[in-house]
Amino acid sequence: EAGVAQSPRYKIIEKRQSVAFWCNPISGHATLYWYQQILGQGPKLLIQFQNNGVVDDSQLPKDRFSAERLKGVDSTLKIQPAKLEDSAVYLCASSLASNYEQYFGPGTRLTVT
Amino acid sequence: KNQVEQSPQSLIILEGKNCTLQCNYTVSPFSNLRWYKQDTGRGPVSLTIMTFSENTKSNGRYTATLDADTKQSSLHITASQLSDSASYICVVGYQKVTFGTGTKLQVIP
Numbered sequence: 001e002a003g004v005a006q007s008p009r010y011k012i013i014e015k016r017q018s019v020a021f022w023c024n025p026i027s028g029h030a031t032l033y034w035y036q037q038i039l040g041q042g043p044k045l046l047i048q049f050q051n052n053g054v055v056d057d058s059q060l061p062k063d064r065f066s067a068e069r070l071k072g073v074d075s076t077l078k079i080q081p082a083k084l085e086d087s088a089v090y091l092c093a094s095s096l097a098s099n100y101e102q103y104f105g106p107g108t109r110l111t112v113t
Numbered sequence: 114k115n116q117v118e119q120s121p122q123s124l125i126i127l128e129g130k131n132c133t134l135q136c137n138y139t140v141s142p143f144s145n146l147r148w149y150k151q152d153t154g155r156g157p158v159s160l161t162i163m164t165f166s167e168n169t170k171s172n173g174r175y176t177a178t179l180d181a182d183t184k185q186s187s188l189h190i191t192a193s194q195l196s197d198s199a200s201y202i203c204v205v206g207y208q209k210v211t212f213g214t215g216t217k218l219q220v221i222p
Contacts, residue, residue: 042215043202101162
C-alpha cells in the first residue's frame with residue numbers, strides 16, 4: 001500500500017515570497033490533515049478536511065495561509081506572503097475517517113530567509 | 114485547556130539499556146492515546162494505540178501503559194537499539210487530537 005506522498009521535500013524561499021506544498025493521501029482515506037511542526041515542538045494542526053470539506057481550520061492563519069482539497073483527494077497548502085516564523089516542517093496526514101489512525105507523509109521542510 | 118505533557122524532554126541512554134518515557138494529559142473527552150515515533154526528517158509513525166479501557170499494549174520491544182484514572186501513560190523501550198534514536202510523541206484525543214511536544218531519545222553505543 002502506497003503511503004502519503006508530499007512534495008517538495010525541501011524548499012527555501014525569501015520572506016514575502018509565496019510557496020505551495022502538495023499532498024497525495026492514501027487511497028480511500030476520507031480525512032486529510034495539514035500540520036505545522038516547528039523545530040523541537042509537536043505538530044500543530046493547521047487544517048482538517050473530510051473529503052473536500054473543511055472540518056477544522058481554527059489554527060490556520062487565514063491572512064496568509066490557504067488550503068484546498070479538490071475532488072476530495074489531493075490537497076495543496078499555500079503560504080502567501082511567507083514570514084520568517086513560517087520556517088517549519090509541514091506534515092500531511094490522512095486517515096480513513098476522523099479519529100482513525102493517522103498516517104503521515106515525510107513532510108516538507110520550509111526555510112524562509 | 115487540553116494539554117499533553119511529556120517527560121523528559123530529552124534522554125540519552127546506552128545501547129541495550131531500557132528506558133521509560135512519560136505522558137500526562139488533561140484532554141477531555143478522551144477516546145484513545147497513541148504513541149508515535151518520529152525519525153529525524155521523517156513523518157511520525159504509529160507505535161501503539163490504546164482506548165480508555167486498555168491499560169497495556171505492546172509492539173515488539175515497545176510497551177505502552179495507560180492509567181485513565183490518573184491520566185498518565187508511559188512508553189517502555191526494552192533492550193534499546195541505535196535505531197531507536199528518534200522523537201517519541203504522545204497523542205491524545207477524541208475527534209480532535211492533541212499532540213505532546215515529544216521526548217527526544219538518543220541511543221549511544
